[in-house]
Amino acid sequence: MVLDRLLDVAERAVKTALRMGAHQSQASSFILDAALTRYANSQIHQNVAYRSGGVSVRVVLSDRRMGDIEAFTLEEEGVEKAVEDALRIARASRPNLDFKGPPEPEPWSPLEGAFDDETSLCTPQDRVQMVREAIETAHARSPLVRAVAGNLSTNSAYFAVVNSLGVSARASLTTAGMKTTVISELEGTEGFSTAESYSRRVGDIDPIQLAGEAAERSVKGVKPARVQPGDYEVVLSPLAVRVLFSYISGMGFSASSYQDGSSFVRYFSGQRVFDIKLNVKDDALDPRTLYMLPVDGEGVPKRRMNLIAAGEALLEGICYDSLRAGREDKKSTGHSPPPIGRRLLDRPVPYNVIVEPGDSNMDEMIEETKNGLFITDLWYIRPVEPTRIVLTGLTRDGTFLIENGELSKPVVNLRFTDSMLSALSEIPLLGKEVKTFETNAVPAMKLKKMRFVGVSAY
Amino acid sequence: MSQDLARFILEEASRRGASYSDVRIVSIENEVLNVRNGSPEQVELQGLRGFGVRVIVNGSWGFAASVDLNRDEAVNVVKRAVDIARASSRLKKGDVVLAWEDARRAEYSTPYKKDPFEAPLEEKLEILMDAERSLAACSPLIKTSNSYYRGYRERKLFMSSEGSEISQTITWCGGGIMAVAVRGGEVQVRSYPSSFRGDYSTSGYEYFESLALVDHAEEVGGELVKLMDAERCPSEEMDLILTGDQLALQIHESCGHPTELDRVMGTEADMAGTSFLTPDKLGRFMYGSKNVNLVADATVPGGLGTFGYDDEGVKAKMVYLVREGLFVGYQTSRETAAALNLRESSGGMRADSPLSLPIIRMTNINLLPGDWKAEEIIEDTRDGILMMTNRSWSIDDKRINFQFGTEVGWRIRDGSREGLVKNPTYMGVTPRFWGSCDAVSGDDWRMWGTPSCGKGVPGQVMYVGHGCGTARFRRTRVGLI
Numbered sequence: 001m002v003l004d005r006l007l008d009v010a011e012r013a014v015k016t017a018l019r020m021g022a023h024q025s026q027a028s029s030f031i032l033d034a035a036l037t038r039y040a041n042s043q044i045h046q047n048v049a050y051r052s053g054g055v056s057v058r059v060v061l062s063d064r065r066m067g068d069i070e071a072f073t074l075e076e077e078g079v080e081k082a083v084e085d086a087l088r089i090a091r092a093s094r095p096n097l098d099f100k101g102p103p104e105p106e107p108w109s110p111l112e113g114a115f116d117d118e119t120s121l122c123t124p125q126d127r128v129q130m131v132r133e134a135i136e137t138a139h140a141r142s143p144l145v146r147a148v149a150g151n152l153s154t155n156s157a158y159f160a161v162v163n164s165l166g167v168s169a170r171a172s173l174t175t176a177g178m179k180t181t182v183i184s185e186l187e188g189t190e191g192f193s194t195a196e197s198y199s200r201r202v203g204d205i206d207p208i209q210l211a212g213e214a215a216e217r218s219v220k221g222v223k224p225a226r227v228q229p230g231d232y233e234v235v236l237s238p239l240a241v242r243v244l245f246s247y248i249s250g251m252g253f254s255a256s257s258y259q260d261g262s263s264f265v266r267y268f269s270g271q272r273v274f275d276i277k278l279n280v281k282d283d284a285l286d287p288r289t290l291y292m293l294p295v296d297g298e299g300v301p302k303r304r305m306n307l308i309a310a311g312e313a314l315l316e317g318i319c320y321d322s323l324r325a326g327r328e329d330k331k332s333t334g335h336s337p338p339p340i341g342r343r344l345l346d347r348p349v350p351y352n353v354i355v356e357p358g359d360s361n362m363d364e365m366i367e368e369t370k371n372g373l374f375i376t377d378l379w380y381i382r383p384v385e386p387t388r389i390v391l392t393g394l395t396r397d398g399t400f401l402i403e404n405g406e407l408s409k410p411v412v413n414l415r416f417t418d419s420m421l422s423a424l425s426e427i428p429l430l431g432k433e434v435k436t437f438e439t440n441a442v443p444a445m446k447l448k449k450m451r452f453v454g455v456s457a458y
Numbered sequence: 459m460s461q462d463l464a465r466f467i468l469e470e471a472s473r474r475g476a477s478y479s480d481v482r483i484v485s486i487e488n489e490v491l492n493v494r495n496g497s498p499e500q501v502e503l504q505g506l507r508g509f510g511v512r513v514i515v516n517g518s519w520g521f522a523a524s525v526d527l528n529r530d531e532a533v534n535v536v537k538r539a540v541d542i543a544r545a546s547s548r549l550k551k552g553d554v555v556l557a558w559e560d561a562r563r564a565e566y567s568t569p570y571k572k573d574p575f576e577a578p579l580e581e582k583l584e585i586l587m588d589a590e591r592s593l594a595a596c597s598p599l600i601k602t603s604n605s606y607y608r609g610y611r612e613r614k615l616f617m618s619s620e621g622s623e624i625s626q627t628i629t630w631c632g633g634g635i636m637a638v639a640v641r642g643g644e645v646q647v648r649s650y651p652s653s654f655r656g657d658y659s660t661s662g663y664e665y666f667e668s669l670a671l672v673d674h675a676e677e678v679g680g681e682l683v684k685l686m687d688a689e690r691c692p693s694e695e696m697d698l699i700l701t702g703d704q705l706a707l708q709i710h711e712s713c714g715h716p717t718e719l720d721r722v723m724g725t726e727a728d729m730a731g732t733s734f735l736t737p738d739k740l741g742r743f744m745y746g747s748k749n750v751n752l753v754a755d756a757t758v759p760g761g762l763g764t765f766g767y768d769d770e771g772v773k774a775k776m777v778y779l780v781r782e783g784l785f786v787g788y789q790t791s792r793e794t795a796a797a798l799n800l801r802e803s804s805g806g807m808r809a810d811s812p813l814s815l816p817i818i819r820m821t822n823i824n825l826l827p828g829d830w831k832a833e834e835i836i837e838d839t840r841d842g843i844l845m846m847t848n849r850s851w852s853i854d855d856k857r858i859n860f861q862f863g864t865e866v867g868w869r870i871r872d873g874s875r876e877g878l879v880k881n882p883t884y885m886g887v888t889p890r891f892w893g894s895c896d897a898v899s900g901d902d903w904r905m906w907g908t909p910s911c912g913k914g915v916p917g918q919v920m921y922v923g924h925g926c927g928t929a930r931f932r933r934t935r936v937g938l939i
Contacts, residue, residue: 071505085503
């Protein structure tokens with residue numbers, strides 16, 4: 001029903017644009033029902049819900065002048081005005097010679113399991129109950145637990161895409177995510193830890209398990225010691241691996257960074273730059289990915305793409321939308337962000353990244369470590385020298401020294417600045433369980449060496 | 459129409475049991491232009507209209523919003539907000555208390571000379587095409603050249619059950635240029651007037667014109683080419699001089715965020731983090747040297763964080779955060795101000811859209827000018843490095859340990875610029891770093907505007923300003939270790 005309405009809006013927008021003089025046109029329409037319950041200091045402090053919806057219209061004139069409009073309306077009058085405005089902008093613009101046209105239609109099939117009714121119907125009362133379970137679980141673990149913070153979100157998203165060449169596609173998706181951060185306190189020191197879970201089905205999220213995991217590590221984290229910066233073996237929890245691969249895949253495999261010269265793939269493709277055990281793909285059809293979608297924001301069917309194979313960064317892993325593909329006379333790989341995500345993603349990036357698992361687990365990784373660090377999460381990562389993937393960032397929410405195969409003591413957060421070409425060149429162990437996050441799904445990982453250059457003040 | 463709908467919403471909220479309610483009816487126009495390598499990559503107009511309703515029921519907040527501006531949807535949204543508040547109240551420790559604020563009836567607009575939305579699109583694109591063309595022509599090493607323009611207008615009606623009725627219009631615009639040079643595996647970037655799409659101001663189209671992007675393109679491109687052959691930044695401790703475009707971000711990250719009282723009180727612990735500036739330090743902790751005076755000032759003309767009233771109806775004001783090095787104040791909401799027994803809110807509650815809940819955001823966080831001239835600081839430095847224009851930034855979740863990289867640096871020896879250095883970086887610990895500040899300029903003081911400050915869950919992107927000139931920090935760690 002919702003998708004029929006969205007398809008109708010997009011079709012009408014394209015027809016209107018052609019009638020008003022556009023040479024080509026594309027329209028995508030969407031509805032997002034979003035709800036979020038946020039808690040801190042062991043009580044709810046923010047609880048919101050909103051409904052958003054609208055249409056994005058692109059018109060192209062015969063000389064390749066283009067105009068784009070994003071309007072938060074689905075009403076007939078509003079959509080017609082959006083088309084008029086898009087044409088007004090196109091007529092005032094200059095030809096975009098990179099744009100070779102919107103994508104031709106290709107067959108696609110709807111995906112089973114992308115939409116979950118229970119998630120879609122989740123009520124404020126349901127969310128409060130899950131939050132209550134998390135808070136009570138954390139406090140029950142230890143009297144040292146001072147505060148529980150976090151958030152729980154449920155979203156239902158629908159979109160449709162139509163273009164003047166015959167593309168007609170639609171998709172719907174639910175997502176749910178919960179994060180619980182626990183703060184413990186002892187003798188004026190704090191211990192932090194966090195746990196996260198994402199699924200298309202809210203029923204898959206276990207607040208008790210999440211809060212228990214975060215609470216245990218948080219209590220262990222009080223009275224942290226300072227260790228010297230330097231090179232350490234590291235065991236990265238999936239949360240930390242998730243952060244690293246968000247940057248590596250976004251910076252390395254986006255056509256935008258490839259074309260401006262800042263992608264490492266431009267310089268190292270065809271070489272084995274990472275450990276041979278590292279295999280990474282982008283696959284929106286794989287159930288392990290959160291944003292499981294049959295088509296992208298331009299209606300191009302999603303398909304599996306290998307980004308890294310046996311440690312080799314692949315040139316064929318570069319992700320294109322139609323504009324960036326046109327710049328190199330290529331075809332889109334189906335990486336135009338859907339209309340709902342355009343405010344956050346303004347370029348083609350892989351957002352269904354899966355790091356293939358190994359055969360280990362975190363306990364084994366710790367046991368195999370003589371003198372190293374266990375890292376729960378990484379924070380505020382930024383590229384310092386993108387072509388060598390030199391990243392800087394900090395540990396967060398639970399960092400521990402590993403001595404002789406055991407977590408020996410909590411340590412004060414550290415800053416790393418290191419090239420991932422070096423840090424990921426030796427991965428002695430890879431986790432066998434792949435954990436799903438928002439834009440990627442990854443296992444835990446042990447690295448032979450990571451360079452830490454500073455220590456925080458707490 | 460908007461006033462009638464807003465009144466209807468407040469009455470509906472009251473009828474459904476809200477002890478307090480407010481509503482924002484907001485319309486946003488956002489014109490985004492980007493020319494890249496000879497073609498307009500983005501010529502886009504984004505429009506958003508909608509409303510958001512906050513209620514307090516049983517002592518707890520609820521918020522709901524929609525893009526459908528009609529009475530039927532208003533009833534749905536109010537019902538949803540009230541349901542959410544009732545559900546929230548099952549998991550509360552105490553009732554929400556708001557610091558006192560006078561009810562106000564007011565109208566406010568940020569001033570401008572030329573309406574950015576009246577200026578012809580053809581003219582804007584012509585300037586961008588010319589600037590980008592000049593930049594690209596500087597060298598065959600330049601592989602990517604971009605020019606940017608953005609014009610923004612937000613019309614807001616705020617009404618509350620306490621009797622406030624405030625209409626305001628905020629208009630801003632600006633732009634910038636950026637080029638990327640590539641040789642072998644090396645990539646260098648240079649931007650003007652600052653990185654990440656330029657600089658913005660609550661002014662009219664005249665501000666974009668004043669940036670004179672075309673006139674600066676050759677200089678930017680020339681410096682970029684020289685940068686390719688520059689020496690790498692040394693790795694040691696030395697005196698560091700930061701110009702305003704980099705210092706603005708340093709202020710943002712190491713003073714702006716840690717003085718947000720919601721962070722301090724733990725409500726950002728799950729995402730943005732907490733703060734080292736805990737309440738026990740208020741009025742007692744030396745944040746920096748005596749040369750450091752930092753304020754949150756929503757009244758500065760042209761600041762990107764300038765407005766008439768915040769999204770709780772609190773009148774724009776200036777508050778000290780750091781006075782002569784001493785930490786003395788926070789950025790607050792009415793609720794957090796009351797929780798800390800402060801007399802009133804600092805007026806920093808802002809939402810990035812009608813669909814977003816207002817949260818504490820920076821207004822204009824400014825380092826007040828000192829007695830030095832920028833050139834005097836350089837002349838007074840025996841052995842140091844001057845860094846300019848941000849390239850990367852990272853700071854821990856309590857806002858203490860940071861590392862920044864800039865697009866360009868100059869080695870300073872015996873009071874003069876000796877030569878360019880590339881890939882400059884510096885790192886430090888916030889109070890130690892600001893404690894080493896021994897010179898602040900006044901002659902080059904100006905406002906810098908960034909439209910992309912991220913915070914909150916779901917993520918919100920806010921426009922904020924920073925006023926500063928040039929400053930020197932003694933014995934700072936520079937270069938990658």
